[in-house]
Amino acid sequence: xxxxxxxxxxxxxxxDEVARRIDRGASAILPIGAAAKQxxxxxxxxxxxxxxxxxxxxxxxxxxxxxxxxxxxxxxxAFVEYAGSASLSATVFEAVVQQIxxxxxxxxxxxxxxxxxxxxxxxPVERALKRIDAGNSLHVRIHEGxxxxxxxxxxxxxxxxxxxxxxxxxxxxxxxxxxxxxxRAEASPALTQEVPGRLTPTDTASPNYSxxxxxxxxxxxxxxxxxxxxxxxxxxxxxxVSVFLARLATVPPIRGVSR
Numbered sequence: 001x002x003x004x005x006x007x008x009x010x011x012x013x014x015x016d017e018v019a020r021r022i023d024r025g026a027s028a029i030l031p032i033g034a035a036a037k038q039x040x041x042x043x044x045x046x047x048x049x050x051x052x053x054x055x056x057x058x059x060x061x062x063x064x065x066x067x068x069x070x071x072x073x074x075x076x077x078a079f080v081e082y083a084g085s086a087s088l089s090a091t092v093f094e095a096v097v098q099q100i101x102x103x104x105x106x107x108x109x110x111x112x113x114x115x116x117x118x119x120x121x122x123x124p125v126e127r128a129l130k131r132i133d134a135g136n137s138l139h140v141r142i143h144e145g146x147x148x149x150x151x152x153x154x155x156x157x158x159x160x161x162x163x164x165x166x167x168x169x170x171x172x173x174x175x176x177x178x179x180x181x182x183x184r185a186e187a188s189p190a191l192t193q194e195v196p197g198r199l200t201p202t203d204t205a206s207p208n209y210s211x212x213x214x215x216x217x218x219x220x221x222x223x224x225x226x227x228x229x230x231x232x233x234x235x236x237x238x239x240x241v242s243v244f245l246a247r248l249a250t251v252p253p254i255r256g257v258s259r
Contacts, residue, residue, distance in 0.1 A: 006057040006060070006067070008057065008060035008061070008065060008066055008067050009057075009066075009067045009069075010066050010067065010068055010069070011069050013066075018066060018107075019107075021066055022066070022107055022108060022109055022110075025064070025110050026064050026065055026066050026109065026110065027063055027064070027065040027066070027109055027110045027111040027112070027113065027245070028065060028066050028067075028068060028104045028105075028107075028109040028111070028112045028113070029056045029059060029060060029065050029066070029067045029068065029112075029113045029115055030068045030071060030100060030101065030104060030112065030113070030114050030115065031049075031052035031053055031055070031056040031067065031068075031070040031071065031115045031117075032052060032070070032071045032074060032097075032114060032115060032116045032117060032118060032121055032125065033046075033048035033049040033050070033051060033052025033053070033070055033071075033072060033117040033118070034046070034047075034048040034049060034072060034073070034074055034076055034117075034118065035048070035049040035070070035072035035073075036072070036073065036084055036085060036086040037076050037079050037085050037086070038079050038082035038083075038084060038085045038164075038213040039163070039164040039168070039213065039214075040163075040164035040169075040184075040185065040186065040212045040213045040214035040218060041181075041184040041185070041186055041212045041213065041214075042164070042169065042180060042181045042182060042183075042184040042185040042186075042212075042214075042218060043164055043168075043169065043172060043179070043180060043181075043218075044179055045084050045085070046072070047164070047168070047172060047179075048117040048118065049070050049072050050172070050175065050176055050179070051117050051142075051171065051172075051175065052070055052115055052117045053067075053070055054175055054176075055115055055117075055142065055233075055234075055237065056070075056115055058234065059113070059115070059237060059241065062238065062241075063241060063242075063245065065113070066109070068100070068104060071096070071097070071100065073086060073088055073093075073096075074087070074088060074093050074118060074120075074121045074124075075087060075088055075089065075090045075093040075094075075118075075120050075121055075124050076118065076120055076121070077120060077198060078120065078163075078197075078198050078199055079163075079198070079199060079213070080198065081198060081199065081200050081201060081202070082199070082201055082213050090123070090124045093121065093124045094124040094125075094127050094128045094131075095128075097114070097124065097125050097128035097129075098128040098129075098131050098132060101114065101128060101129065101132055101134070101137060102132055105132070105134050105136070105137065109136075110136065110248070111136045111137070111138065111244065111245060111248055112134070112136065112137040112138070113137075113138050113140050113241060113244075114129070114137065114138070114139050114140060115140045115142065116139060116140060116141055116142065117142055117143075119143075119162065122139075122141060125139050126139060135248075135251065136248055136251075138240070138241070138244045140237065140240060140241070142233060142236075142237065143233075145232070145233065145235075145236025145237070145239075145240065146236065147232035147233075147235050147236045148229065148232045148233045148236050150232070151228050151229055151231075151232035152167055152229065152232075155167070155170075155225050155228060155229065157217075157220045158187075158216045158217040158220055159190065159191070159217075160188075160191050160194065160215070160216060161188075161214075161215055161216020161217060162215050162216060163199075163213075163214065163215040163216065164212075164213060164214040164215065164216070164218055165214060165215060165216020165217060165218055166216055166217050166218055166219075166220040166221050166225070167216070167221075167225075167229060168218075169182070169185065169218035169221035169226075170221040170222060170223070170225035170226035170229055171226045171229050171230060171233075172221075172226070173221055173222065173223040173225075173226045174223055174226030174227045174229070174230045175226070175230065177223065180221075182218075182219075182221065185212075185214070185218040185219045185221070186211065186212035186214060186218070186219070187212075187214065187216070187217035187218065187219055188209075188210040188212065188214050188215050188216060188217070189209060189210070191207065192207075193207075194207075195207040195208060199213065199215060201213060
């Protein structure tokens with residue numbers, strides 16, 4: 001699916017088009033995916049954004065939804081030592097999510113789905129939604145569905161990983177193979193045990209040393225693995241969203257000011 005020509009992205013629409021779609025019952029999607037976050041030597045810094053917008057475009061077609069501009073700056077403290085990577089504090093990021101989500105819901109969208117491709121972003125997004133206390137918003141954690149977790153456990157050959165690794169690189173080989181330079185893929189050093197903290201490209205004595213920026217072994221990635229992972233991810237996504245919308249249909253709609 002080519003997200004560049006997607007007709008559900010509001011940034012390519014006029015405000016009255018957006019209003020009409022909302023009046024007809026469209027839901028809203030807020031993709032959360034970094035555009036300034038290192039992804040090893042073989043993937044671009046906007047890897048998360050590419051995944052978020054691809055998945056958002058796919059979901060929007062399935063449920064009739066509008067896609068808000070991707071929140072491409074977030075809380076990514078583990079990667080700031082690598083050139084180009086940017087991170088907001090958890091407090092700032094939480095406030096940004098809260099204000100954007102509140103604004104979207106203020107337009108009376110049927111539902112809001114926060115499609116989150118991160119790990120360190122999960123807790124701040126949860127806190128932001130609790131502060132909004134909106135019953136028609138759902139935090140979609142794309143890597144936490146049961147089918148995806150099962151597929152990842154069955155496929156993975158790497159001994160550890162969570163970033164620009166075998167799994168994420170396989171997904172990108174399925175989504176956007178032209179952006180993957182697998183010849184530059186480089187595994188991070190073997191671990192005796194995982195230690196929380198920032199990855200570092202310079203401190204060779206650190207347990208989180210990774211010259212490339214990968215955490216795991218992307219050299220094991222294949223398009224076939226990516227296809228399996230992507231199908232599992234999409235099946236989880238479809239189920240999560242359909243169950244939520246079905247439950248929401250039994251709740252009286254939130255009434256706002258008519259246009």
